[in-house]
Amino acid sequence: MKFSFTKVLLFSFVGIIVIVGLAFYAGVLTKQSLDDGKTEADSKRFSIDTNSEAVTEPEGKSPGQPDIKVDYAKDEWATHGGDLFNRRFSELEQINLETIGNLQPEWVTSLGSSLDMKFSGEATPIVVDGVMYIASAENDVLALDAVTGEKIWEYRPEIEEKLDTVCCGWTTRGVAVAEGKVFAGLLDARLVALDQKTGELLWETEVADWEEGYTITSAPLYYNGKVYTGVAGGEYGIRGRIMAYDAEFGHEIWRWYSIPAPYEKNGDTWPDDENKNWLHGGAPIWNTPAVDPELGYIYFVTGNTSPDLDGSNREGDNLYANSILALNAETGEYVWHFQQVHHDIWDLDPTNPVILFDVEINGEKKKALGEAGKTGWIYFLDRETGEPLIGIEEKEVPQLAEQKTSPTQPFPVGDSFVPQGVTEEDVERDLSDDFEGKIGSIFTPFWDEPITLKPSAFGGANWPPSAYSPETEYFYVIGTDGYIALTRQDEDAYEEGGMWMGSIFVPVTDAPVRGTITAMDVKTNTIAWQVKWDANAYSGVLATAGDLIFVGHNDGRLIAFNAKTGDEVWSYKMDAGANAPSVTYEIDGEQYLSIFAAGNSLAGSVHGDKVYTFKLNGSWDGTPTDASEGVNGEKITTSAEPTESESSEDTTGATSDSYEAGLSIYEGNCLACHGNLGANGHNGPNLQQSKVAENYDDVVQRVTNGGTSMPAFQTILSEEEIEEVARYVNEVLTKADE
Numbered sequence: 001m002k003f004s005f006t007k008v009l010l011f012s013f014v015g016i017i018v019i020v021g022l023a024f025y026a027g028v029l030t031k032q033s034l035d036d037g038k039t040e041a042d043s044k045r046f047s048i049d050t051n052s053e054a055v056t057e058p059e060g061k062s063p064g065q066p067d068i069k070v071d072y073a074k075d076e077w078a079t080h081g082g083d084l085f086n087r088r089f090s091e092l093e094q095i096n097l098e099t100i101g102n103l104q105p106e107w108v109t110s111l112g113s114s115l116d117m118k119f120s121g122e123a124t125p126i127v128v129d130g131v132m133y134i135a136s137a138e139n140d141v142l143a144l145d146a147v148t149g150e151k152i153w154e155y156r157p158e159i160e161e162k163l164d165t166v167c168c169g170w171t172t173r174g175v176a177v178a179e180g181k182v183f184a185g186l187l188d189a190r191l192v193a194l195d196q197k198t199g200e201l202l203w204e205t206e207v208a209d210w211e212e213g214y215t216i217t218s219a220p221l222y223y224n225g226k227v228y229t230g231v232a233g234g235e236y237g238i239r240g241r242i243m244a245y246d247a248e249f250g251h252e253i254w255r256w257y258s259i260p261a262p263y264e265k266n267g268d269t270w271p272d273d274e275n276k277n278w279l280h281g282g283a284p285i286w287n288t289p290a291v292d293p294e295l296g297y298i299y300f301v302t303g304n305t306s307p308d309l310d311g312s313n314r315e316g317d318n319l320y321a322n323s324i325l326a327l328n329a330e331t332g333e334y335v336w337h338f339q340q341v342h343h344d345i346w347d348l349d350p351t352n353p354v355i356l357f358d359v360e361i362n363g364e365k366k367k368a369l370g371e372a373g374k375t376g377w378i379y380f381l382d383r384e385t386g387e388p389l390i391g392i393e394e395k396e397v398p399q400l401a402e403q404k405t406s407p408t409q410p411f412p413v414g415d416s417f418v419p420q421g422v423t424e425e426d427v428e429r430d431l432s433d434d435f436e437g438k439i440g441s442i443f444t445p446f447w448d449e450p451i452t453l454k455p456s457a458f459g460g461a462n463w464p465p466s467a468y469s470p471e472t473e474y475f476y477v478i479g480t481d482g483y484i485a486l487t488r489q490d491e492d493a494y495e496e497g498g499m500w501m502g503s504i505f506v507p508v509t510d511a512p513v514r515g516t517i518t519a520m521d522v523k524t525n526t527i528a529w530q531v532k533w534d535a536n537a538y539s540g541v542l543a544t545a546g547d548l549i550f551v552g553h554n555d556g557r558l559i560a561f562n563a564k565t566g567d568e569v570w571s572y573k574m575d576a577g578a579n580a581p582s583v584t585y586e587i588d589g590e591q592y593l594s595i596f597a598a599g600n601s602l603a604g605s606v607h608g609d610k611v612y613t614f615k616l617n618g619s620w621d622g623t624p625t626d627a628s629e630g631v632n633g634e635k636i637t638t639s640a641e642p643t644e645s646e647s648s649e650d651t652t653g654a655t656s657d658s659y660e661a662g663l664s665i666y667e668g669n670c671l672a673c674h675g676n677l678g679a680n681g682h683n684g685p686n687l688q689q690s691k692v693a694e695n696y697d698d699v700v701q702r703v704t705n706g707g708t709s710m711p712a713f714q715t716i717l718s719e720e721e722i723e724e725v726a727r728y729v730n731e732v733l734t735k736a737d738e
Contacts (some may be wrong), residue, residue: 046213081174093545114609191245366389
């Protein structure tokens, strides 16, 4: 082989040029990457200091999808809120004021699960292509024939029985259906996709770790190839977040944290100290968002700060907790926010799903948004800018230095739909003769001495969704009018996965709890009509073009009201609490109306497991369809239905721990309302400080016969079980704070 020194030099020179060129290109990429990182730190998702600044479009391609039209629900109920705007209004009118008297059950199906008191049936059925998809509180998902109620398939996931990071009982609010899949968020913070025709598991994604306090209770949202879900867990010191996942494979596309880091925009609304409260400051996202495809924005609300009731170590407004938010639906970039409660110490976080609607005010067409808060107000905003639509005034409020309270709070112009203060007349009418405590109103701060307030942390409006009717231009919201006493306790240190409240919820024992069903005029934010109940309203609202709205009652009634006047025009009583929203759909020219009547722990209502479906002149024969058989014909076993081997032997008290049986019964039936170790439940009094709990016989009597908002357990628990749980309450929980 002939050697050429000239060629070697030539190739060497070319090689050097190539290497230098590659190095230069790599340097450009590195600089671009670093610049991108810097841009992310100063991301435009935090580019607006307050909700009064002009909104600027995020950089890059417009997120708008004008070809995606948002029509009102009609033949199907295809999304959790009926449409992408969450309006829960159906254009069907076969069932109307004239025909409502002929509405009768057509079929009833028993799902065969979730009968223990810790379960709450809150799911909205989804109806697509003649099939209903429903989720039980145990996170079972079933597909039913929407005409007959017969089971088509089932998916019954295995959820860790010892899962103890659920603040308010086991539940789910439903599923999403799209692209031939059924999407469900599970309590143990998994997101799954099932085959729409067979129920086969297609993919599964771990959204977060439940042992760190994260759970999923909301129905996911499908939009434009993505599945969106947030996480619950504000009582467990989580850092809230919402994520978008690829619908085909389950890969995460983007995530947005609802608490900014110190170096991000509005990160200075949390203290940046050694406690790093912003890392576990709450702000969960546990409601189903709404989307405006034309703008390309996704809207949702964030939950409470953590610790809920102690603001002494988290000075500042604590953004973006307690806020309505708009993000770019494609990228997750921040667009705008509006905070309903600054530096919340009352657990008055917004939990109701956001509703989008278009309305003409003072001759100008507005893209509007409404959200019903626990505060008892509806917050109406311009959904393009986040500006108040009608008027919201920042007003000075009482101050308490120890709680680092905010000097002002937002007060919407218009009416509240529940009372917002406790009066001397309230004390005389509703509270015991020996009541001597302090009373206050919304935003009254508290410290060591208990103060009794309204509204309670239960609401106002809680999770049960509202509805909007374009025919009446009313916003229909259900609310709770109840008392709560708040006081501070010695603060426990944050512990991952442990409940972290900061103070004590003390629902006032034996004080009445009332409910409201209210039609609010969206142009004035004033009450058009209101119905009051001697029980909390806790189900959600369906509005229809038949001039009707449908609301469920704790006593099991599904009730129809005249949408214009509030007059009750029809009701039907089912065998369990009606504590979930109803839906309507049409198949072969006939309109159907369905509701999951399964009871609710926090409402104290009778539990069940049935879907009731009605139509005009319905012909149900009184025998429910049984969907409790497994895929191979075997009977599904629930915690309320022991197997033969379990039921044949009495094991009450036969444990190494003499209180283990009582603890097990308590966790299955009482924890959701009364809380861990008897404190900080969401509807029951603090058992550590209860006079009733101090006497064993009184506890037995109360568990057996129930109370003001507590169900009677005499038909749910055996005499031995009542005695065991009473002993646990009397001998263990009353001493838990010593």
